[in-house]
Amino acid sequence: MSEFTAMRRVAVVAPHPDDEVLGCGGTMARLASAGSEVHVVIATRGRPPRFSDGYMDRVMAEADAAHAMLGATRTHRLDLPAAELDGVPAAEVNAAVGACLDAIAPDTLFLPFVGDIHLDHQICFTAAMVWARPRSAGAPERIFAYETLSETNWAAPGTTPAFLPDSFIDISAQIERKVEAFAAFRSQAKAFPDERSPQAIRALATMRGTTVFCEAAEAFMAVRQIWRAA
Template sequence: MTGLAAIRRAAVLAPHPDDEVLGCGGTMARLAAAGAEVHVVIATRGRPPRYSDAYMDRVMDEARAAHAVLGVHRTHYLDLPAAALDTLPAAEINARIGDCLDVIAPDTLFVPFVGDIHLDHQIAFTSAMVWARPRHAGAPARVLAYETLSETNWYAPGVTPGFQPNLFVDVSDHIEQKIDAFAAFESQAKPFPDERSPEAIRALATLRGATVYCAAAEAFVAIREIWRGR
């Protein structure tokens, strides 16, 4: 099997709740509809005084609702400090993310792009890549980096790594699920022309789709793919 048909268990690493929907919600829905087991790993949780417990409980409830729309098999919460991953030892972050991914044992790993402007995204990417090193047969066969509206395009391409997709997933039949899932994040959704709006999500999917002659698509940077067996 090749392409999406080869994916039977996927893990999507989200630095914060909603990154996974913005980045690959359509692909998650398509995988789930095809019978694949889709896991989401939410790495961080906001903490007082910056974020109240009541606010974060609301956001996590929104995440659960969004994932139900997409058909997510299970959501894993690591509860590392949001907007503060740089205050923790790298070994601790690597261990928390790695232990969770060990349990999931995904054949495919979706990660945030290393060139995202948010430092949490960059650190999550690095920790995921530490875990994904192909040093044993259980390493993921595919590692794909997704783009996150309002993160991937806000850094300084040319000075910092630019998102140059080389893999596209047709999500024409699932773009409405993606938009409905993001709508569940009422605390995060913004009115257009903010990028975190239904209109902007649809516009990006339309642009990525037109790039490869389909109605809607999500774009990725394929970091690694391993073809095992004879």
């Protein structure tokens, strides 16, 4: 069995709706097409007065549409406060993320990169890693960090952790579905040359793909892989 087909129950942790599509939407589509369960955990929801309820209802509906396009099994919403996770006790964030991942019991985790400029991303990474501590045979066997346009590359490499990918997944057959899924986020998609534009998504996928001699790819940093005895 290849490493890719070993991913049978996958959880993608997204600090905010759309991070998961930007980071690994093509991989989600490829896994779903291969018969894997693909669960999305959206950690936060914007709250008034920063975000109106009407606006957030719209964003969550956009997420549902995008996930349906990608073949996601289920979307889980934790409704922690967006852009305010640093004000929530770590124990509460860890408990919310951990309870959700307990219920999913994934063999593979895709997480936001710990060096992303947005604190919500950093906190979600840490909370998921707290849950993923290998204290039993049920711990996830694979953990990967994904890159998010406008978050991962806007930090300060040399001062903050740099995203240095060592794992690539060919999404040549899924890149258009990824772009269409992100387009479902009408509230988030921007016109080129903004990073959150279809052209930028394709450009990054093309660059990551040519790194490993394929037409389009998503890049990841392997955080942990466990090769258990047969």
